[in-house]
Amino acid sequence: MKKTTSNPSTDRNLFAALRDAFPSDLDGIAIETDSGLCYSWRDIERASAMLANLLESLDLAPGSRIAVQVEKSVEAAMLYLATLRAGHVFLPLNTAYQSGEMEYFIGDAEPAVVVCTPRNFGWVSQLAFKAGTDHVFTLGADRTGSLLERAAFCSDQHVVAARRGDDMAAILYTSGTTGRSKGAMLSHANLLSNALVLKDYWGWRTPAQGGDVLIHALPIFHVHGLFVALHGALLNGSPMLWQSKFEPGWVVRNLPRATVFMGVPTLYVRMLAESGLNPAQCRNMRLFISGSAPLLLDTFTEWTKRTGHTILERYGMSETAMLTSNPCDPARGERRGGTVGFPLPGVELRVQDDAGNAVAQGEIGGIQVRGPNVFKGYWHMPEKTREEFTSDGFFKTGDVGRIDADGYVTIVGRSKDLIISGGYNVYPAEVESYVNDLPGVAESALVGIAHPDFGEVGVLVVTCRDGQSLDPQQIIAATRARLANFKVPKQCFVVDDLPRNAMGKVQKNLLRDRYRDLFKAG
Ligand code: MLC
Ligand code: AMP
Numbered sequence: 001m002k003k004t005t006s007n008p009s010t011d012r013n014l015f016a017a018l019r020d021a022f023p024s025d026l027d028g029i030a031i032e033t034d035s036g037l038c039y040s041w042r043d044i045e046r047a048s049a050m051l052a053n054l055l056e057s058l059d060l061a062p063g064s065r066i067a068v069q070v071e072k073s074v075e076a077a078m079l080y081l082a083t084l085r086a087g088h089v090f091l092p093l094n095t096a097y098q099s100g101e102m103e104y105f106i107g108d109a110e111p112a113v114v115v116c117t118p119r120n121f122g123w124v125s126q127l128a129f130k131a132g133t134d135h136v137f138t139l140g141a142d143r144t145g146s147l148l149e150r151a152a153f154c155s156d157q158h159v160v161a162a163r164r165g166d167d168m169a170a171i172l173y174t175s176g177t178t179g180r181s182k183g184a185m186l187s188h189a190n191l192l193s194n195a196l197v198l199k200d201y202w203g204w205r206t207p208a209q210g211g212d213v214l215i216h217a218l219p220i221f222h223v224h225g226l227f228v229a230l231h232g233a234l235l236n237g238s239p240m241l242w243q244s245k246f247e248p249g250w251v252v253r254n255l256p257r258a259t260v261f262m263g264v265p266t267l268y269v270r271m272l273a274e275s276g277l278n279p280a281q282c283r284n285m286r287l288f289i290s291g292s293a294p295l296l297l298d299t300f301t302e303w304t305k306r307t308g309h310t311i312l313e314r315y316g317m318s319e320t321a322m323l324t325s326n327p328c329d330p331a332r333g334e335r336r337g338g339t340v341g342f343p344l345p346g347v348e349l350r351v352q353d354d355a356g357n358a359v360a361q362g363e364i365g366g367i368q369v370r371g372p373n374v375f376k377g378y379w380h381m382p383e384k385t386r387e388e389f390t391s392d393g394f395f396k397t398g399d400v401g402r403i404d405a406d407g408y409v410t411i412v413g414r415s416k417d418l419i420i421s422g423g424y425n426v427y428p429a430e431v432e433s434y435v436n437d438l439p440g441v442a443e444s445a446l447v448g449i450a451h452p453d454f455g456e457v458g459v460l461v462v463t464c465r466d467g468q469s470l471d472p473q474q475i476i477a478a479t480r481a482r483l484a485n486f487k488v489p490k491q492c493f494v495v496d497d498l499p500r501n502a503m504g505k506v507q508k509n510l511l512r513d514r515y516r517d518l519f520k521a522g
Helices: 014-020 041-057 074-085 098-111 118-130 146-151 186-199 223-234 250-259 263-270 299-306 382-390 427-437 473-484 507-515
Strands: 029-033 037-039 067-071 087-093 113-116 136-137 167-174 182-187 214-216 241-242 261-262 287-290 312-317 321-325 347-352 365-370 395-403 409-414 419-421 424-428 441-451 455-465 490-494
Touching: 014 074, 014 186, 014 223, 029 041, 037 041, 037 098, 041 146, 067 074, 067 098, 067 118, 074 087, 074 146, 074 223, 074 424, 098 118, 098 167, 098 263, 113 118, 113 167, 118 136, 136 146, 136 409, 167 186, 186 223, 186 321, 214 223, 223 261, 223 312, 223 321, 250 263, 263 299, 312 395, 347 395, 395 455, 409 441, 419 441, 424 427, 427 455, 427 473, 441 507, 455 473, 473 490
Parallel strands: 029 241, 067 087, 067 113, 087 167, 113 136, 214 241, 214 261, 261 287, 287 312, 455 490
Antiparallel strands: 029 037, 167 182, 312 321, 347 365, 365 395, 395 409, 419 424, 441 455
16 A cells, blocks of 8 residues: 655645635635525535534444445535545445446445435445445435435534544545456545645635636546545635536536636537637636546637637546646646646656656656555555556556657557546446346457547447347447446447457457547538
8 A cells, every 4th residue: 555755734634624725704605506506615614514423423433434426416515525524435426327336336345324315225225234334324416315314413513533644535436457446545645735736736816816716517426526626616715606417508608707617528529519608708717627538639729719718638537636737827838739738746757668667758658657646555455556556656547648848748548448438437348248248249349439529439349149149229228227327338339250369359449440430420
């Protein structure tokens, strides 16, 4: 397990640092939702205290996992803050996950508490109790459910639990490079150090400096929405305009009220399709940030033409939070489309070949990183953790890239077999292993194909067992019944054979070439 370097400013409970940054006037608005609800800073303080007291009343062991699969809501964000506050470990789960996926996460993480939507209580509680979880609560997007009912009886005064920087704050499940989904253990110091660096690098303006207002339109079960966006606003005492589910028209209409927006590339593509997007609408905007997947140069260029703003692209991952960023301050350099900018202060980033030697400048190789933001290891997987780190403590990202003469990093591909669709990770081995078990299927390969909306999507290629026939639509329907919706292949082809190299390995590059124009317009 990796140790973070001890730094007094990050050797504390992350919540305490976020709380210290709240404005002195706690009655000001902190969050305004798309349904018109307003939450003051005092509301955040009180709600997170009540939820933290509820968790404490359960007498959980320190560092208990609190697994949460609920729709995006301010209360769900409060539950995250309450978990930090009480010194437990937050485990957010995508609402698209179905029972097979949830069974794995709950079985692996052994959470003491599971919070799910009222609609899913039946099957989630069954899984959780079977796995030994003691407490299952519900939380609806409309503030219903047993969690808030119970918390209503708790005090709104709470002393933040003392935590060291090295203590675990969250586990994020990620497909990583190989194998089943792994829980990346992130410490308070990992998250706080990254948030502090971004606060400075992206020039967040405190309320006294004129203030920033963030449009928060991303889900809160991944790094981007939960950490980068939420911590960014909270650590700066900045209000948020909060959208429960991304809708491009709403964002464009609200741009004049905001200064900062963060999105995955699909969000930018969809906003570009809005006729109301123009420079006047963006007149108060300071910063548009993109990440989680490659931003196409076309989108980058078109955005500048339509709005007069240059998108800042950055790069990160669940195991490390943010690693690189294009500059915000022009004095540091221009924002270059197609690149992910420079390693952030404190992040060491190097490019190596397969033999572990540094490549020459501008040459392509595997990206490795080291820094206070890099995770502690994979939950219950010490072997896997060891494999993913070099002997001198660099984490192998599985991304392939280069660094140019000016220091800009470009991601050119991935050595991990991973498809990033609309900012969500689809792990082909997982989909293939399910499809291979379907009756009549001999074998399958899922490949990422360029898509105008999602950037890339999964396309499935299958072969039949001798003497059997397969219906592609039925295969897609079978995956839809078992896997999260974003993992469902957008198309399926039944073929005689999969192309193989001399070693017998499926040549996915040839399949990608074969279907490369599948979603091209015209
Ligand atoms: C939805 N669908 C997707 C999809 N999202 N298909 C492929 N890829 C996706 N990402 C499918 C659904 O299955 C459904 O299919 C149809 O699209 C409509 O579903 P929906 O729920 O209405 O989708 P929509 O709301 O339009 O969602 C699209 C989206 C969402 C782009 C808003 O995917 C999203 O919020 N993405 C952001 C992900 C994110 O936050 N990533 C950060 C990871 S952190 P059907 O067939 O049923 O109709 C990370 C580290 C870092 O990577 O660096 O930040
Ligand atoms: P996740 O496991 O969900 O955290 O996904 C992290 C992965 O997203 C990284 O390893 C990259 O492959 C990819 N990623 C994140 N940001 C970018 C970006 N700006 N450009 C290209 N890929 C990115």
